[in-house]
Amino acid sequence: MITCKQVAEALSSGDVERRGVWERWRVRVHLWMCDSCSRFARQLRDIRQAGRRLRSAYDKEQRSGAGDSLEERILTKLEALPSEGETKQ
Amino acid sequence: MDRAGGPDHELLSRLRKRDPELLASLVREHSRPLYRAARALGFSEPDAEDLVQEVFVTFLSSLDRFEGRSQLRTWLFGILHKKAMERRRAQAREGRHDPIDEVFEARFDAQGNWSAPPRDLGRLAEARQLLDAIQHCLERLPPSQRAVFVLREMEGFETKEICKITGVTVTNLGVLIFRARNRLRECLEERGWGKRK
Numbered sequence: 001m002i003t004c005k006q007v008a009e010a011l012s013s014g015d016v017e018r019r020g021v022w023e024r025w026r027v028r029v030h031l032w033m034c035d036s037c038s039r040f041a042r043q044l045r046d047i048r049q050a051g052r053r054l055r056s057a058y059d060k061e062q063r064s065g066a067g068d069s070l071e072e073r074i075l076t077k078l079e080a081l082p083s084e085g086e087t088k089q
Numbered sequence: 090m091d092r093a094g095g096p097d098h099e100l101l102s103r104l105r106k107r108d109p110e111l112l113a114s115l116v117r118e119h120s121r122p123l124y125r126a127a128r129a130l131g132f133s134e135p136d137a138e139d140l141v142q143e144v145f146v147t148f149l150s151s152l153d154r155f156e157g158r159s160q161l162r163t164w165l166f167g168i169l170h171k172k173a174m175e176r177r178r179a180q181a182r183e184g185r186h187d188p189i190d191e192v193f194e195a196r197f198d199a200q201g202n203w204s205a206p207p208r209d210l211g212r213l214a215e216a217r218q219l220l221d222a223i224q225h226c227l228e229r230l231p232p233s234q235r236a237v238f239v240l241r242e243m244e245g246f247e248t249k250e251i252c253k254i255t256g257v258t259v260t261n262l263g264v265l266i267f268r269a270r271n272r273l274r275e276c277l278e279e280r281g282w283g284k285r286k
Contacts, residue, residue, distance in 0.1 A: 003201025008193075012270045013263040014241070036206035043207050047273050050223040051129075051242040057220055058125035061134065070124055074116050074142050079109065081149060 002026045007037045011044055104152055116145065119165050122244060126166065129239040130173050131228060140176070144168045166246070167254040170236055177232050187231075189272045208278055226276035234269035237262060 007030050010016045016027055031038050068076075103111045120141055127137035147168050148155070155164055198204045227235060236255055240246045246254065252262055 003197075004203045005197040005201035008196075009267070012193075013267040015263055036203045040207045043274050043277075044270055047223070047270060047277070048242045050219050051238065054129065054220055054223055054227075055125055055243045058128045059121060061128070070138055070141070071113075071116050071120050073138070074120055074145055075113055077142050078112055078116070078145055078149065079107070081107065081146065 002030050004030075004034060004037050007031065007034070008040050011037075011041055101152055101155070104149065107149070115161075119162060120145075122162070123165060123169050126169060126239050126244055127173065129227065129243055130232075130235060132173070132176075136176075140169065140172055143172055147172070160250070163246070163250045163253055166240065166244070166250075170240075170254050173236070174232065187268050189268045189275070192275055193271050207274065208282065222277055222280045222282065223273070225280065226273050229276055230269055230272055233257075234265050234272065237265045238269040238273070241266060 007027055010019070010023075010027055016024060019027075031041055100111075123141045123144055124137050127140045128134070132140055144165055148165060196203060196205045196207075227238070230238065233255070237251055237257075240251045240254060248259060248262060251257075252259055255262070257265065
């Protein structure tokens with residue numbers, strides 16, 4: 001019988017999918033029967049979703065800046081760099 | 090452009106000549122993901138932008154080492170990771186021992202059953218509170234754990250790619266992800282997630 005701790009370790013390190021069919025089935029059955037472990041799995045899912053929301057927030061933050069866009073500012077800098085042929089002369 | 094095959098001589102030759110069209114498409118495709126990863130790694134808006142510029146400058150000045158063997162995205166994130174760590178100069182201070190391992194252990198009894206079961210995190214969290222909380226907790230992660238969390242959970246990189254970017258082994262990556270997730274969980278529970286109103 002797989003323990004709650006083993007299930008929590010497998011879920012936290014994200015290697016459940018890399019385990020064999022039997023192992024994956026044991027984790028799935030355990031999650032089906034154990035409220036605490038399924039809550040733990042939900043926590044990890046919530047954290048992943050929160051990370052994705054944060055990612056969208058950073059995307060919006062970038063677009064709200066005044067003046068040239070980030071891309072334009074980077075391009076201006078890159079275009080000012082000498083090409084390899086020029087630097088080796 | 091973003092290919093996983095052998096050396097792409099045409100791509101390299103155009104990059105060496107600073108082909109403006111290619112540079113523009115490269116910057117358009119990759120600057121935003123690099124910027125938001127830099128922000129998620131804890132850099133301020135101007136520092137994140139500066140870092141992204143540095144990534145492209147470094148990429149163009151080290152084309153000899155890039156042969157198109159790895160995906161361009163992975164290569165650029167590898168430079169970002171290195172630059173971010175250089176700026177932080179913190180990786181060396183992270184020891185092998187991490188107190189989060191003991192916090193995790195303390196959650197279970199000798200039989201491996203929960204002695205302190207987890208709470209339901211998301212149900213009660215408002216969107217704004219959730220963002221503030223995750224940002225606050227991310228800031229408390231050690232740099233290498235934060236980096237793997239950003240790459241895996243926010244940018245969706247695969248294990249192999251994260252190992253290439255950060256230079257850690259698959260086993261070590263599992264440990265870092267394990268610690269990052271559990272530290273975030275503990276931090277979010279402490280911040281009041283899961284407490285019923």
